[in-house]
């Protein structure tokens with residue numbers, strides 16, 4: 500067990516990639532908290548995680564909810580060793596579209612969830628992190644390619660990639676390493692939350708799939724395996740780096 504009794508917090512740990520990460524961290528011995536807004540998926544995920552994990556309900560775009568997450572985690576487990584800022588993705592209608600289509604409100608909602616929340620998820624955690632902690636920011640291959648209709652999301656994820664470098668420089672004296680996990684197309688509920696009709700979402704999923712040299716989508720479990728590497732001492736000399744786990748889309 501590579502993470503025995505390490506305390507982990509996973510935002511968006513109640514679905515998709517975040518849940519896959521939570522499960523793999525637990526498999527390696529971690530305890531801790533998952534965080535999200537939906538009570539139903541929180542309850543279902545908490546039951547699967549077992550008694551070594553708590554589920555905290557809240558919104559990563561709300562500062563008081565983030566503070567509550569860290570306070571409740573500290574109360575139960577003490578200081579945090581692994582922070583996974585994973586919550587993100589779609590924010591409903593109007594946020595995907597060309598540069599001529601996205602309005603200011605849609606831009607703000609997308610940026611609040613996919614960039615601003617990553618910044619404050621880390622900032623609010625700092626008093627509760629152990630020195631030597633590992634922070635994993637979940638970005639996307641969208642930071643590396645031009646996918647039409649995804650400009651705001653992609654720019655936010657490129658911003659997240661940048662945060663890992665600067666945060667690492669600022670936190671290195673505490674031995675805190677900040678790295679990025681950038682998934683390619685992973686089979687999760689995210690495609691149903693894009694704010695576009697179901698048939699268009701299914702079409703988008705197929706289109707993304709057709710770009711993958713490995714000829715299949717990735718799994719949340721595979722993302723969890725990468726997170727275990729970044730969370731553990733196996734990656735002790737890896738700082739401010741990004742692992743792209745995408746079946747070859749960006750590099751082949």
Ligand SMILES: NC(=O)c1ccc[n+]([C@@H]2O[C@H](COP(=O)([O-])OP(=O)(O)OC[C@H]3O[C@@H](n4cnc5c(N)ncnc54)[C@H](OP(=O)(O)O)[C@@H]3O)[C@@H](O)[C@H]2O)c1
Nearest residue numbers: 511514515516535536537558559586587588639685687689
């Ligand atoms: N799936 C992919 O192909 C793919 C590719 C590249 C990158 N990613 C990134 O991977 C991450 C996870 O995505 P996923 O595919 O696993 O999608 P998902 O299954 O929809 O999971 C998203 C998670 O984030 C949580 N979340 C969303 N908004 C939140 C908010 N305001 N406050 C707190 N939690 C919030 C959701 O829980 P609630 O809704 O209950 O709050 C859910 O647990 C995202 O950052 C996404 O951008 C995904």
